[in-house]
Amino acid sequence: MRLFSEFYFANRENLDGALLDVDGTLSANGAPLPGAAELLVQFEKDRFPYLLLTNDTCHSHEEKRRILANGGIHVPMSRIFSAGDVLRYWAGKNYHGELFFQCGVLGNPGYGEAAGIQLTTDVKRIPECKGVLMGEGIYAWQENLEGIFNLFMAHPEYPFVVCNPDSYWPSVSGTGMGVGAGGQARFICGLLKEMGISVEPVYLGKPYAPVYQQAFQVFAEQYPERPAVRAERVIMLGDSLASDIRGGNVNGLLSCLVLTGITSRKLAEDAEEIRRPKEIFDRI
Ligand SMILES: [Mg+2]
Secondary structure (H helix, E strand, O other): OOEHHHHHHHHHHHOOEEEEOOEOOOEEOOEEOOOHHHHHHHHHHHOOOEEEEEOOOOOOHHHHHHHHHHOOOOOOHHHEEEHHHHHHHHHOOOOOOOEEEEEOEOOOOOHHHHOOOEEEOOHHHHHHOOOEEEOEOOOOHHHHHHHHHHHHHHOOOOOEEEOOOOOEEEOOOOOOEEEOHHHHHHHHHHHHHHOOOOOOOEEOOOOOHHHHHHHHHHHHHHOOOOOOOOHHHEEEEEOOHHHHHHHHHHOOOEEEEEOOOOOOHHHHHHOOHHHOOOEEEOEO
8 A cells, every 4th residue: 555644754855845635635525534634743743835725715714624623634724725815816906996796605704805806796786897706605507607698798808717617526505416616617608609709717726827826825925944845846636637636747746646535546547648647645
């Protein structure tokens, strides 16, 4: 059995940090996976830079910290980094104070407010909006998606921001799979394309570059005593080929797969190069 923790002990001098996926990597079904809690304690003890990197933008840091603690994973709130956090870097000065339509939920307190964007979830106000933030959670799909569709028909130049690019995820309303924020955004863009209108969403979370760039900036803020991280010496540890491993590979990180989540060894070994992990571990 190959353990990630042993790999860490053998190589920590040559590593600059680690970005860790949560579901299927640190915990599963509300319980910590073997070795996960101990690894985080070791990282803290070593002052080894790490962040829990999640595409979950439905929950604020406080909510996420509570969910993780209930599942036996105890981390300081500052070690949680969500795709929603990237909004504040993206919005910067360009969109500060602008009115955006928020589709669904983006944490409570929200990532949009933290980014200084003015938000409405009132579909009647969509025509006044200067862009759209795709959120998560349960909301009235028809009126929201149609409102967004109409806004981009009139203004294809407006930003369509998708923090969580996931196509699907476990359904929030019951059993089975649900359609993710990325899936919903691409559905709307597909309809627009049929009308000859090109709208390309701004993706912020894994596997896209912005979340990695900003995570490196957070490393610099949280570990000022360490030299700037070099991407190739930063581990991206996760269980998903499409998000964690692809994201790690495309952005030049050391992609590491754990087999405790959604991916089998065969699937990983047979994957096309961009989705093939550099290292495979049975568990943490
Ligand atoms: Mg996962």
